[in-house]
Amino acid sequence: MTQVGLGGEGVLRTHGRTPEALAVISEAADQGIAYFDSARAYAGSEGYYGTYWSSHQDSRAKIFQTSKSASRDRNGAMTDLVHSLTTLGIEYLDLWQIHDLRTHEDLERIESPGGALEAFIEARDTGLVKAIGVTGHHDPEILLHAVANWPVDSVLMPVNPLEAVPGGFLDAVLAAAEDASAAVIGMKILGASHYVSKEAGITAKMLIRYALSKNINVAIVGCSNPEEADALARVGRDFAPMSPEEQKELEDIFQPHARELAFYRGVMR
Numbered sequence: 001m002t003q004v005g006l007g008g009e010g011v012l013r014t015h016g017r018t019p020e021a022l023a024v025i026s027e028a029a030d031q032g033i034a035y036f037d038s039a040r041a042y043a044g045s046e047g048y049y050g051t052y053w054s055s056h057q058d059s060r061a062k063i064f065q066t067s068k069s070a071s072r073d074r075n076g077a078m079t080d081l082v083h084s085l086t087t088l089g090i091e092y093l094d095l096w097q098i099h100d101l102r103t104h105e106d107l108e109r110i111e112s113p114g115g116a117l118e119a120f121i122e123a124r125d126t127g128l129v130k131a132i133g134v135t136g137h138h139d140p141e142i143l144l145h146a147v148a149n150w151p152v153d154s155v156l157m158p159v160n161p162l163e164a165v166p167g168g169f170l171d172a173v174l175a176a177a178e179d180a181s182a183a184v185i186g187m188k189i190l191g192a193s194h195y196v197s198k199e200a201g202i203t204a205k206m207l208i209r210y211a212l213s214k215n216i217n218v219a220i221v222g223c224s225n226p227e228e229a230d231a232l233a234r235v236g237r238d239f240a241p242m243s244p245e246e247q248k249e250l251e252d253i254f255q256p257h258a259r260e261l262a263f264y265r266g267v268m269r
Contacts, residue, residue, distance in 0.1 A: 004236035005035025009222025021048035027226035031233030039068035046087040068099035072109040077119035096129040101136035140168025159186030165258035184216040213242040
């Protein structure tokens, strides 16, 4: 797996923009990116990938294709998996993720008898998926429960300088993932490009370097055009870790407004 991956946002989370989406996927693949993010909830994303992989079947062994299901019950999750595999045009997912954990109710529904966790474990046991994971960006305590108590192989969570202020993801969840030997995938790295600022001298490269300097396995970023996919790949290839001092400088820039800029968390106390 490459250090950077193509996120499911950007042009991929659209409908009716097949040529543009295929251009981004093609550029990412040509530049050596192997991790491709998607979800049932991401508009036409799976269909775009399915169109691309149908004419690049020889690339299957080189790619790490993921998707997600937000269904909380077993039957709904299995229906989602069949739909994802059919739409993507592949026989298995490299990683299937329980999507967007937010509340204690989510946890209870998923881990109860007949819950989605049963489908995920069954899919892994039968080879329909190679690994299973969880994702969340709303409440680190909710994600922490899943990582610490469920037999998951990975966790997808926010990794950016803002998270140094409220805490939770970059300390507790990251430590729990390490204890569980679960891979960590970073998201919300650019905050949909809202964290990039010419005035403050903050570039996309800096933010990706920051994420990769944490104890994570891969950082994913959504791209809107082939140029962005090329730039993402270059950061991954040329990655040099940020020193703790550099990380602190970046965190300090965001510190005064971190709680409001961490929009993906919802309202924070």
